[in-house]
Amino acid sequence: MAGRGKLIAVIGDEDTVTGFLLGGIGELNKNRKPNFLVVEKDTSITEIEETFKSFLARNDIAIILINQFIAEMIRHAIDAHMESIPAVLEIPSKEHPYDASKDSILRRAKGMFCAEDFR
Amino acid sequence: MGVSEGEESHLLLDEKLLCFMKQLELLEEKRNTLNSLIEQGWFSISKARYSMGNKQVSALQFANKMEPLVSVHVRTLENAKVEFCTERSSQKCSDESTKDPTSVEDIGPLEEGIRRRKTTKSGDKEKRETGGTGSEKAPEVNPVEKRDHNPQQDPLNWFGILVPQSLKQAQSSFKQVIELSAEIAALQILVLIKQRNYLFQRCGPFVQCSDD
Numbered sequence: 622m623a624g625r626g627k628l629i630a631v632i633g634d635e636d637t638v639t640g641f642l643l644g645g646i647g648e649l650n651k652n653r654k655p656n657f658l659v660v661e662k663d664t665s666i667t668e669i670e671e672t673f674k675s676f677l678a679r680n681d682i683a684i685i686l687i688n689q690f691i692a693e694m695i696r697h698a699i700d701a702h703m704e705s706i707p708a709v710l711e712i713p714s715k716e717h718p719y720d721a722s723k724d725s726i727l728r729r730a731k732g733m734f735c736a737e738d739f740r
Numbered sequence: 741m742g743v744s745e746g747e748e749s750h751l752l753l754d755e756k757l758l759c760f761m762k763q764l765e766l767l768e769e770k771r772n773t774l775n776s777l778i779e780q781g782w783f784s785i786s787k788a789r790y791s792m793g794n795k796q797v798s799a800l801q802f803a804n805k806m807e808p809l810v811s812v813h814v815r816t817l818e819n820a821k822v823e824f825c826t827e828r829s830s831q832k833c834s835d836e837s838t839k840d841p842t843s844v845e846d847i848g849p850l851e852e853g854i855r856r857r858k859t860t861k862s863g864d865k866e867k868r869e870t871g872g873t874g875s876e877k878a879p880e881v882n883p884v885e886k887r888d889h890n891p892q893q894d895p896l897n898w899f900g901i902l903v904p905q906s907l908k909q910a911q912s913s914f915k916q917v918i919e920l921s922a923e924i925a926a927l928q929i930l931v932l933i934k935q936r937n938y939l940f941q942r943c944g945p946f947v948q949c950s951d952d
Contacts, residue, residue: 626811640781643895644914645809659799683812684925705822708925719775726928
C-alpha cells in the first residue's frame with residue numbers, strides 16, 4: 622500500500638483529472654474528501670479557491686497540480702503561498718497551452734533580473 | 741599576481757548565477773517533456789472515448805472508493821532543499837489479485853451464506869431421532885459478510901473490464917507525468933533556493949536589491 626507517503630492533488634478539467642486518476646493518484650479519505658477537483662463550466666471561483674486552500678491546509682498532500690488557466694483565476698492565492706510543501710505545479714490544459722511567463726515560480730525566478738518584480 | 745577580494749566575490753557570484761541558469765534550463769527541458777506527455781495522454785483519452793462512446797470515459801465512471809496507488813515521500817535535505825520520491829504500489833496490488841481470484845469479479849450478493857438443503861433420507865433419520873421437531877424449521881442461513889471491495893484496484897477497471905489499448909496508453913503516459921511532476925516540483929524549489937542564495941550573496945541579508 623502507498624502507506625505513509627504523501628499524496629498528489631489535482632485541480633483541473635475533466636480530461637486532466639481523469640488522466641491523473643488513471644495514473645493512480647486518486648484518494649477518497651475517511652471523511653470521503655477527495656484529493657481532486659474536476660472544474661466544469663459551472664464551477665465557481667470561490668469553490669476552486671476553497672478547494673485549493675483546503676489542499677494547502679492538508680498535511681498529507683505534497684504536490685498540487687493545477688491547470689494554468691484555473692491557476693490564473695486564483696492567482697492571488699497561489700502567489701501568496703510561499704512554502705515549499707505542498708509544491709504547486711502549473712500544467713497546461715487542452716484549450717490553454719502552457720505559458721511560462723504566467724507561471725508563478727518562473728515569474729519569481731525572473732524577478733532576480735528585475736528588482737521591481739522581485740518580491 | 742593574486743586575485744583581489746572584489747574579483748573573487750564576482751567570480752563566486754558568476755558561478756552561482758551559472759548554476760542557477762543551468763537549473764532553470766533543466767527545469768524548462770523537463771517542463772517541455774511533461775507538457776508533451778500530458779498532450780499524449782489527452783490524445784489517448786480522446787481515442788478511447790471515440791471507441792468506447794462519449795460518456796464512457798468521464799468523471800461519472802470514477803469509483804466511489806479510492807486508494808492512492810502512488811505516494812510521494814518528501815525528504816528535506818540541507819540548505820532547505822526538498823526531494824520528492826514517488827512510490828508506486830501496483831506490484832503489491834497485482835500480487836493480491838493473483839492470490840485471491842475473488843477480487844477480480846465483484847458479482848453476486850453482498851452477503852454470502854451456506855444454506856442447508858432439505859434432504860429426504862437424512863431428514864427422515866433426524867425426524868426419527870428428534871421426534872419430528874427439527875424438520876419444521878426453515879432452512880438455516882449463516883450469513884457471512886463478503887470481503888470488503890478492494891478500493892486499491894486498477895483505475896482502468898472503472899471504465900470496464902475490456903478497455904481499449906488507447907486507454908492503457910493514456911494511463912502509462914500519465915504515470916510518467918506523475919513521476920516527472922515530482923522531479924519538477926523538487927527542481928522548482930531548487931531554483932528558488934539558488935535564486936535566494938545568489939541574491940543573498942549579491943546584496944547581503946538586509947540590503948535591498950534596488951540599491952545596486
